[in-house]
Amino acid sequence: MKTYRVIAxxxxxxxxxxxxxxxxxxVVEKTDYFTLASNEGSLNYFNEVKNAVLENFKVTEVN
Known part of the structure; x- marks a missing residue:
């Protein structure tokens, strides 16, 4: 599991x-999907769309 912070x-x-x-x-990356926190909670996405989703964010901290 990989966890990191992004800025919208x-x-x-x-x-x-x-x-x-x-x-x-x-952002929390799992084997087949990742979870992205939002103002309302969190949303799960399949890894196939990770690049398209995360292009809207700047990665700031990786753990």
Missing amino acids: KDNLEAGQHTWTKGLDYE
């Missing part, structure tokens, strides 16, 4: 989840 590059929306430009959020 813009205000973003995906369904009922939102991310605020400039705020940081946690």
Whole structure:
């Protein structure tokens, strides 16, 4: 498992989840998917879309 922090590059929306430009959020990578924290909770994505999703964020801290 890999955990790191990302900062939203813009205000973003995906369904009922939102991310605020400039705020940081946690990403937790698992074997087949990753979890991205949002203002409302968290959202799971399959790894196949990881690059497309994370292009909207700047990685700041990797553990």
